[in-house]
Amino acid sequence: MTDFLNNKWKIWYKSLDVNHDGKISIEDVEESRNKFTDLHQLVGDKSSGVKVDMEKWWNTYIFPSAGAEVSESDFLSFLGGQYSKDKAGFVKNMTDCFNTIFDVIDTNKDRSIDLNEFIYAFKAFGHENEDVVRKAFALFKPTDNTVPLRTVVDAWISFVTCEDESKADIIKKAFES
Numbered sequence: 075m076t077d078f079l080n081n082k083w084k085i086w087y088k089s090l091d092v093n094h095d096g097k098i099s100i101e102d103v104e105e106s107r108n109k110f111t112d113l114h115q116l117v118g119d120k121s122s123g124v125k126v127d128m129e130k131w132w133n134t135y136i137f138p139s140a141g142a143e144v145s146e147s148d149f150l151s152f153l154g155g156q157y158s159k160d161k162a163g164f165v166k167n168m169t170d171c172f173n174t175i176f177d178v179i180d181t182n183k184d185r186s187i188d189l190n191e192f193i194y195a196f197k198a199f200g201h202e203n204e205d206v207v208r209k210a211f212a213l214f215k216p217t218d219n220t221v222p223l224r225t226v227v228d229a230w231i232s233f234v235t236c237e238d239e240s241k242a243d244i245i246k247k248a249f250e251s
């Protein structure tokens with residue numbers, strides 16, 4: 075696969091290192107799901123439901139086995155291996171991955187992502203600079219501070235699967251701004 079795609083996976087890895095300690099571990103899961111439920115002020119069953127869904131997501135799509143720490147080089151070779159072996163299968167897996175996490179992020183279940191949901195999701199993953207996140211949201215050209223869920227999910231899928239540098243990549247641009 076191309077350097078272009080490999081570099082995007084590195085950005086993705088960094089974005090999952092919620093506590094910025096250079097590795098992805100169960101601590102990142104704890105921090106992201108606690109921040110997320112706090113920001114949305116979820117309580118009781120709703121909070122525990124979201125926490126379970128988030129942990130399941132990390133265990134299914136990010137960790138090689140449940141809760142197992144993953145280094146950047148492991149992460150890159152894992153994605154690279156899947157990609158080289160079966161590109162269609164990889165795209166399918168990444169589609170499931172982002173459909174699943176955005177079902178959680180869309181807390182009010184209206185199949186769109188509003189500015190608050192967007193800001194809270196980024197904060198939960200350790201991206202606290204709200205000005206940058208607001209600029210990233212604007213790249214989606216929202217209407218009434220809202221973007222269809224599909225648009226945001228498709229942008230993420232393209233971020234982690236598309237090796238065509240000539241295509242505009244909103245997520246890459248967002249992380250670089």
Ligand SMILES: [Ca+2]
Nearest residue numbers: 091093095097
């Ligand atoms: Ca970490």
Ligand SMILES: [Ca+2]
Nearest residue numbers: 180184186187
């Ligand atoms: Ca929503």
